[in-house]
Amino acid sequence: MTKRSDIDLLRNQSGDIWNVAVDEYAQGFLKRRDLLKYAALLGLTGLAASQGLFTSGARAANSGGTVRVGLGQPTKAIDPVTVTDPASIGVISQVGEYLILDDPKDGLQPKLALSWEADETARRWTFKLRPGVKFHDGRAVTAKDVVATFERLVDPATGSGALSAYKGILSKGGAKLVDDETVAFDLDQPNSNFPFYVSSDVFNAVILPADYAGDFEKTFIGTGPFKFDSFRPKQGASFVRNADYWGDKALPDRVEIKFFDDEQAQVLALQAGQLDVIPSTTRLELAIEGNPNFKLLSVQASSHDQVHLRTDQAPFTDKRVRRALALTIDREAVVKGLLKGRAIVGNDTPFAPIFPSADPAVPQRKQDIEEAKRLLGEAGVPNGFQVTLTTERAYDIPDYAVIIQNFAKKAGIDIKLNVLPQDAYYGSATFGSSPWLDSNLGITDFGHRGTPDIFLNATLKSSGAWNAAHFNNPDYDALLIDYGKARDLKAQRLAAGKIQALLLDETPLIIGYFSQYSRIVSSKVEGVRFTAISHLLLDKVSFV
Secondary structure, eight states: OOOHHHHHHHHTTSOHHHHHHHHHHHTTSSOHHHHHHHHHHTTOTTHHHHOGGGOOOOOOOOOOOEEEEEEEOOSSOOOTTTOOSHHHHHHHTTTOOOSEEEETTTEEEESSEEEEEEOTTSSEEEEEEOTTOBOTTSOBOOHHHHHHHHHHHTOGGGTOTTHHHHTTTOOTTOEEEEETTEEEEEOSSOOTTGGGGGBTTSTTOOOOOTTOOSOHHHHOOOSSSEEEEEEETTTEEEEEEOTTOSSSOOSSSEEEEEEESOHHHHHHHHHTTSOSEEEOOHHHHHHHTTOTTEEEEEEEOOOEEEEEEOTTSTTTTSHHHHHHHHHTOOHHHHHHHTTTTOEEEOOSSSOOTTSTTSOTTSOOOOOOHHHHHHHHHHTTOTTOOEEEEEEESOTTHHHHHHHHHHHHHTTTOEEEEEEEOHHHHHTBGGGTBSHHHHOSEEEEEEOOOSSTHHHHHHHHSTTOTTOTTOOOOHHHHHHHHHHHHOOSHHHHHHHHHHHHHHHHHHOSEEEOEEEEEEEEEETTEEOOEEOTTSOEEOTTOEEO
């Protein structure tokens, strides 16, 4: 239990906005972890270090050795500006760093930025950079490099993979040089969660030199704890400890990464003692289950498989039909069966329970076949209807599609499945046309984010780049602005509750669960860290 003196010390850290969160913590409405995350969001980056309440002793670890990693094949040339695939993110995270790291345990942690704060409108954010940081080629990192990095990411001409994340949030000219160690961001609209947008949550936002010319695979230039040693396309890469790193030096001498075309080959190499770390899938977890030589590491994420219902095409123009389909799904059964308990139930909005701003008072939607049939009768389709569900052949999604198909039959809804290869499913999404964006009913995987903002903007806003439901609701768009303006948790939760209630009523999306993110590692390895968006952090690894 937290002592009253500890609470008083916390209250002295900042002003009224912070004190609202402290009051919620003292009353038991906010967990210690979430309070720490909120502190970082406000820029109280010294809180973890200054309060014994938030710190724990670290075990001394041996240095040396080589960490051997198995990853899938990168889908294209590795480049932080355009990267989208997990393998490339895993490679880049050995050398590249962000202004802020969104740590799965402790939330936003200062990296190349030491501190950040917003003005009263939450429309201008100012970041102080860490002094003395150098790129691997010896050049000092300055605000000029940071401004150039973000100007590059919001420029449609660069092919940036972050364009959809920044749409409506940050535009060209929004990143501004204040002095050599200070950068300001003038946003398109107020956003109280903006630090997440310059964190590892936007995995393209690796800080690169101002003169970066797109030749990343030649040098793997960055500021991180490891630096480039070798790279072989389709085969792998190796990195060595960066002796000039600004922070604690990496424990391992080397990181060796091998690319695999097949996940089964990865687990065989792990079992043969040739690898220390590989990604995890349900099938691979079964292969190592009960074997003391391996362990499964997991973090809860906001990752989810989003079912979109095309609100501008029959039969889903009627929200009663959309709600009926959502009511056929037994979410608890999906979590226990398909996902082996490694997920939490979703409520058809992007507000995962791990987000402090989510309103827990909004009722949880549960399976109700009779209510689904009643709604279909009201909508004029008492005998159900036929529809095609189009989705991607990836992860557990095809199995999830079959489960949805079987649940829907109970209410008379006949779903035909159209499962496409990933590249065919996404098609020309960059240009606004693909089976994903055009299909009447579909399932799309969305990776973890530390805040719901990107999901709320990109998948549901009327102008959202990923709005496959073609949801166009002025009331929702207005609530989204209110949520962005909210400066404290109570105000955020109030706006979030209204958004959650509206989305349950309208049901443009079905979000049945939020998954955990896992890695499989050798039991001889300690200190493997990772984010739920595929970053692989190996600088603290030691061998036992």
